[in-house]
Amino acid sequence: MPSRPRILLSRRWPEQVEALLEEGYEVARNVPDRPMSAADMREALRTVDAFCPTVTDRVDAGVLGASSRKARIIANYGVGFEHIDLAAARRAGIVVTNTPDVLTDCTADLALALILSTARGVVRGDRLVRAGDWAGWSPASIYGNRVSGKALGLVGFGRIARAVARRAVHGFSMRVLVYTPRPPGDEQARSLGVEICASLDELLARSVVVSLHCPVTPETAGIIGRAQLARMRRGAILINTARGALVDENALTEALLSGRLAGAGLDVYAHEPEVPEALRQMDQVVLLPHLGSATVETREAMGMRVKKNLDRFFAGREPPDRVA
Ligand code: DGY
Numbered sequence: 066m067p068s069r070p071r072i073l074l075s076r077r078w079p080e081q082v083e084a085l086l087e088e089g090y091e092v093a094r095n096v097p098d099r100p101m102s103a104a105d106m107r108e109a110l111r112t113v114d115a116f117c118p119t120v121t122d123r124v125d126a127g128v129l130g131a132s133s134r135k136a137r138i139i140a141n142y143g144v145g146f147e148h149i150d151l152a153a154a155r156r157a158g159i160v161v162t163n164t165p166d167v168l169t170d171c172t173a174d175l176a177l178a179l180i181l182s183t184a185r186g187v188v189r190g191d192r193l194v195r196a197g198d199w200a201g202w203s204p205a206s207i208y209g210n211r212v213s214g215k216a217l218g219l220v221g222f223g224r225i226a227r228a229v230a231r232r233a234v235h236g237f238s239m240r241v242l243v244y245t246p247r248p249p250g251d252e253q254a255r256s257l258g259v260e261i262c263a264s265l266d267e268l269l270a271r272s273v274v275v276s277l278h279c280p281v282t283p284e285t286a287g288i289i290g291r292a293q294l295a296r297m298r299r300g301a302i303l304i305n306t307a308r309g310a311l312v313d314e315n316a317l318t319e320a321l322l323s324g325r326l327a328g329a330g331l332d333v334y335a336h337e338p339e340v341p342e343a344l345r346q347m348d349q350v351v352l353l354p355h356l357g358s359a360t361v362e363t364r365e366a367m368g369m370r371v372k373k374n375l376d377r378f379f380a381g382r383e384p385p386d387r388v389a
Pocket residue numbers: 120142143144145146168357358359
């Protein structure tokens with residue numbers, strides 16, 4: 066019997082998926098379950114046939130260019146792959162895959178949860194009750210602003226943004242505005258119930274809630290900086306379930322402190338797991354620990370998607386989610 070390919074998981078995965086992988090692969094694990102260092106990743110690539118990193122591992126040119134490398138595929142556990150240097154992977158002849166589709170719904174659900182909890186003061190109210198400070202219902206105790214029917218601006222319009230748009234249009238009768246460099250045609254936009262903005266500035270000026278849904282690329286890093294925050298409507302809310310590097314966190318802090326923005330709902334940060342102290346101090350900000358895909362169903366589905374890519378690759382076929 067030919068020997069089973071040896072694969073390394075950079076973090077612990079849901080148990081069921083790990084067990085299924087064991088059936089076809091010799092599975093090595095990064096036992097401390099912490100982000101791997103470049104030196105450890107380089108060493109690993111010399112001994113395994115496949116490396117399965119995730120968003121917490123920086124797989125850069127130094128890692129991918131390791132001498133005497135054995136690994137032929139990087140099968141990422143996650144849809145985003147900005148932490149992997151694709152150009153270096155191509156130069157080194159390494160295949161790279163990701164896990165699209167399976168986290169779309171749960172990430173969109175979480176974006177809606179952040180919109181609602183930020184606009185309606187859900188977390189603030191919870192804190193008040195827990196602290197024993199609730200004095201009972203009163204007409205003047207107001208915890209937020211209406212969401213239904215308001216203008217929601219989506220920056221980027223990939224799978225997750227479209228899933229957010231469906232929920233916002235059909236669930237909350239929101240007016241959904243979209244800015245993306247490659248907009249859908251008029252007919253498609255109409256059928257999705259969204260309106261395309263000609264520029265980011267237009268979207269920022271017209272939206273009461275702005276939600277980010279684009280990958281980090283050289284073009285989008287810092288796409289929401291001081292100038293963009295200044296163009297947002299006074300009292301607007303910023304939601305980010307995409308990547309922290311899209312936003313200038315210092316500028317965001319200033320916009321919140323000055324009252325230009327009424328709040329922010331963040332699931333991602335520029336330097337995870339660090340979250341700026343100033344943001345942690347603000348009551349009008351809802352802060353989550355990168356939970357977009359964090360449901361049992363989705364985390365298992367992500368693992369199964371990696372397995373599918375590995376199975377195809379080691380059967381000598383094209384993996385379905387190849388990005389390099
Ligand atoms: C991804 O898949 O890129 C997420 O950010 C991790 O869940």
